[in-house]
Amino acid sequence: MATFLGINLFGLFGQLLVGLINGSFYALLSLGLAIIFGLLKIINFAQGAMYMLGAFFAWMALQYMGINYWAALIFVPLAVGAIGILMERFLLRPIANEDHLYSLLLTFGLALILQGAFTHMFGSSGMSYAIPEELKGGNRLPFMYLPNYRAWIIIASLAVCVATWYMIEKTKLGAYLRAGTENPQLMQAFGINVPLIVTLTFGFGVGLAGFAGVMAAPVYSVSPDMGSNMLIVVFAIVVIGGMGSIGGAILTGLGMGVVEGLTKYFYPEASTTVIFAVMVIVLLTKPAGLFGKEA
Amino acid sequence: MQINKTAVALIGLGLVAPFVLYPVFLMKVLCFALFACAFNLLLGFVGLLSFGHAAFLGTGGYITGYMMLHVGLTPELGILCGTIAAGLLGAVYGKLAVKREGIYFAMVTLALAQLVFFLYLQAPFTGGEDGMQGIPRGNLFGFIDLNNNMYMYYFVFAIFLFGFWLVNRTIHSPFGQILKAIRENEPRAVSLGYNVNDYKWAAFVISAALAGLAGSTKTLVFQLASLTDAHWHMSGEVVLMTLLGGMGTIFGPIVGAASVVAIQNYLSGGELGNYIHIIMGLIFVVCVLAFRNGIVGEIQKVIKRNFGN
Numbered sequence: 001m002a003t004f005l006g007i008n009l010f011g012l013f014g015q016l017l018v019g020l021i022n023g024s025f026y027a028l029l030s031l032g033l034a035i036i037f038g039l040l041k042i043i044n045f046a047q048g049a050m051y052m053l054g055a056f057f058a059w060m061a062l063q064y065m066g067i068n069y070w071a072a073l074i075f076v077p078l079a080v081g082a083i084g085i086l087m088e089r090f091l092l093r094p095i096a097n098e099d100h101l102y103s104l105l106l107t108f109g110l111a112l113i114l115q116g117a118f119t120h121m122f123g124s125s126g127m128s129y130a131i132p133e134e135l136k137g138g139n140r141l142p143f144m145y146l147p148n149y150r151a152w153i154i155i156a157s158l159a160v161c162v163a164t165w166y167m168i169e170k171t172k173l174g175a176y177l178r179a180g181t182e183n184p185q186l187m188q189a190f191g192i193n194v195p196l197i198v199t200l201t202f203g204f205g206v207g208l209a210g211f212a213g214v215m216a217a218p219v220y221s222v223s224p225d226m227g228s229n230m231l232i233v234v235f236a237i238v239v240i241g242g243m244g245s246i247g248g249a250i251l252t253g254l255g256m257g258v259v260e261g262l263t264k265y266f267y268p269e270a271s272t273t274v275i276f277a278v279m280v281i282v283l284l285t286k287p288a289g290l291f292g293k294e295a
Numbered sequence: 296m297q298i299n300k301t302a303v304a305l306i307g308l309g310l311v312a313p314f315v316l317y318p319v320f321l322m323k324v325l326c327f328a329l330f331a332c333a334f335n336l337l338l339g340f341v342g343l344l345s346f347g348h349a350a351f352l353g354t355g356g357y358i359t360g361y362m363m364l365h366v367g368l369t370p371e372l373g374i375l376c377g378t379i380a381a382g383l384l385g386a387v388y389g390k391l392a393v394k395r396e397g398i399y400f401a402m403v404t405l406a407l408a409q410l411v412f413f414l415y416l417q418a419p420f421t422g423g424e425d426g427m428q429g430i431p432r433g434n435l436f437g438f439i440d441l442n443n444n445m446y447m448y449y450f451v452f453a454i455f456l457f458g459f460w461l462v463n464r465t466i467h468s469p470f471g472q473i474l475k476a477i478r479e480n481e482p483r484a485v486s487l488g489y490n491v492n493d494y495k496w497a498a499f500v501i502s503a504a505l506a507g508l509a510g511s512t513k514t515l516v517f518q519l520a521s522l523t524d525a526h527w528h529m530s531g532e533v534v535l536m537t538l539l540g541g542m543g544t545i546f547g548p549i550v551g552a553a554s555v556v557a558i559q560n561y562l563s564g565g566e567l568g569n570y571i572h573i574i575m576g577l578i579f580v581v582c583v584l585a586f587r588n589g590i591v592g593e594i595q596k597v598i599k600r601n602f603g604n
Contacts, residue, residue: 109579
């Protein structure tokens with residue numbers, strides 16, 4: 001067994017990999033939250049439910065319609081995004097001028113409904129989703145065994161995160177988005193359809209959660225409460241990173257996944273609480289968050 | 296004047312209620328009403344949405360349970376310990392949470408409460424998933440046997456009245472006026488020289504301690520302390536109670552708590568029991584979209600329109 005300074009490297013790299021995978025999901029979810037927050041100034045409490053919805057849609061598509069993983073990877077995020085668009089247009093927009101706490105409570109209610117409905121339909125035990133044929137198996141690296149699907153999660157999530165970052169920071173569409181974050185009235189005055197951009201942004205942010213859900217289906221069990229447990233951790237991550245920066249959300253998500261993985265190896269008892277502990281430390285030392293802009 | 300009349304009517308109602316309705320149900324309502332009043336002090340009068348109040352309810356319950364079960368304290372001391380423990384936790388969490396505002400405040404409190412939840416899940420003294428069971432109600436002041444549901448009811452009612460009085464005393468004190476000023480216009484309160492974060496923190500500690508008092512009392516009533524009380528679902532429920540009853544109103548949380556507990560009791564007996572979370576979620580959505588003043592808020596509006604000057 002490979003050891004270094006008394007550390008079992010197989011175990012360490014194994015947990016590091018698990019951490020990176022969790023971190024990929026954290027990054028996708030907190031990225032979605034940050035994009036939505038930027039333009040709408042609200043926190044989507046249903047983001048976890050949308051992640052759960054993504055996983056369930058993938059499972060149902062395979063089970064009932066025989067739609068395979070690769071097709072689901074394309075159309076499930078679109079379907080979840082479409083649900084988000086309907087949600088924004090018909091539920092959130094009517095109360096957009098009220099205190100933002102109301103929209104938070106509304107999305108919380110929606111999350112309860114979705115989670116309750118899926119628990120009612122499928123029970124709380126959870127389903128399994130087979131890893132697609134093309135990504136079965138794995139490679140033996142010097143210090144660890146790397147299953148192909150897990151490598152794929154990290155690569156694909158990173159690619160989506162980087163593409164989103166590029167789109168927001170470097171393209172014209174992204175410039176509209178950033179302008180809308182700074183001053184929506186002025187942008188409207190320039191003849192840009194701000195409500196449409198808001199709706200599409202919400203759909204995109206929610207779609208990212210749906211994408212994360214499809215990715216997660218083969219590695220986690222598909223269950224109604226998979227989203228809520230994840231979301232609370234993501235909230236802590238958002239507090240740690242601050243929602244001011246897109247790149248910050250991605251980096252914090254991945255970083256916290258790794259921190260969690262390392263904790264699982266060195267002190268497993270604290271693995272569920274370490275991210276919250278980091279949040280406390282950040283609040284004490286840098287209250288605005290690592291990448292936060294507000295004073 | 297109006298508040299005093301309504302309060303007197305409610306006290307009268309509370310005194311005769313156990314002769315009409317099942318006392319254990321009433322005690323459950325009172326515990327949650329106190330919990331919601333404590334929560335409303337923050338949300339309704341300081342404008343702070345805490346999504347982690349279950350942590351204080353749960354802490355009050357566990358500490359009281361431990362004191363009754365393993366230390367053998369009398370009920371009033373057990374409840375006092377639970378309340379103090381929740382207040383101390385609130386002092387620590389409040390210090391952290393008031394560093395952030397608005398939506399971040401909600402996320403920080405939710406995350407901190409989840410930290411507490413995981414600690415209770417793992418700590419040996421809580422009994423983990425099974426919870427702490429068979430907690431004795433004991434003898435109040437050493438000689439009143441609380442196993443009698445009627446004695447227990449009036450004890451709970453007295454605790455509730457104390458909590459309700461304290462919340463009102465806070466709201467109507469000069470301190471409470473400053474809290475409302477912070478809610479209405481925080482920058483102005485700052486410019487007037489108030490140390491806003493200290494005031495928010497003090498309100499948070501009072502609210503947390505009273506939530507702990509509710510949890511301690513609930514543990515004694517049901518002789519059980521479990522993870523349910525510390526779960527984020529519970530934090531959501533108290534938000535719903537306050538929203539449904541009318542946030543920022545004096546009696547709203549009581550009405551909201553009674554409604555939610557009654558709905559839950561009614562549903563859990565029938566075949567709609569499986570739909571309980573869906574129905575709670577629907578009430579949330581309907582309240583936010585069409586009913587933001589809550590039951591008491593709407594009633595007050597009607598009274599003002601028809602009988603006001």
